[in-house]
Amino acid sequence: PDGRIIFPPYGSSNVGIFDPSDDSYISGPSHGEGGNAFIGAALAPDGRVIFPPYGSSNVGIFDPSDDSYISGPPHGEGDGAFIGAALAPDGRITFAPFNSSNIGITSFNLDYAVGTGGNR
Numbered sequence: 730p731d732g733r734i735i736f737p738p739y740g741s742s743n744v745g746i747f748d749p750s751d752d753s754y755i756s757g758p759s760h761g762e763g764g765n766a767f768i769g770a771a772l773a774p775d776g777r778v779i780f781p782p783y784g785s786s787n788v789g790i791f792d793p794s795d796d797s798y799i800s801g802p803p804h805g806e807g808d809g810a811f812i813g814a815a816l817a818p819d820g821r822i823t824f825a826p827f828n829s830s831n832i833g834i835t836s837f838n839l840d841y842a843v844g845t846g847g848n849r
Contacts, residue, residue, distance in 0.1 A: 730776045735791055737767040737780045744791050744798055758798040760789060771814035771822045781811040781824040781833065788835060804833060 735757075736745030744757035760766055765784030770791075773779050779801075780789030788801035804810055811824035811833050824833030 730772075731793055733793065735770060735778045735793065737770040737778075737789065738762075739765055739768055739783070746796070757791070757796055760785075760798050760800070762787065762789065762800065768811070768827075769813035769825075771816050773816070773822060774820045779814060779822045779835065781814040781822075782806075783809055783812060783827065788833075802835075804829075806831065806833070 732748070732750060734747040734749065736747065738744055738760055741756075742761075743759050745754065746757045747754050762782075762785035766782070767780035767785060767789050768783040769781050771779050771781075776793060778791040778793065780791070782788055782804050785800075787803050790799045790801045791797070792799070806829040809828035810826070811829060812827040813825040815823050815825075817823055822835045824835075826832055
């Protein structure tokens with residue numbers, strides 16, 4: 730929402746933050762989720778950036794209002810679960826399955842659900 734571009738950490742220990750207004754890059758907060766943590770991102774309606782878990786056991790959440798990272802809810806889908814995320818018209822974030830046999834769905838308040846319908 731503030732114009733910066735947020736890079737999800739895959740091989741990095743930190744969230745990447747690029748500011749096109751001055752062409753600067755900073756290494757943002759560390760995530761502590763291990764290697765190959767996230768692939769992809771989606772902007773939530775409330776301005777947070779949601780990272781779909783790949784190697785991480787949890788959904789990743791970056792809040793640009795204070796440049797903080799929090800470990801979101803666990804997904805229980807195993808390693809290499811999801812790759813990519815998209816905002817659905819109803820405000821939920823969906824995760825494309827990679828090794829998971831389910832589509833990942835978060836609700837606006839980021840409670841985690843798997844399968845069809847999700848939780849609201």
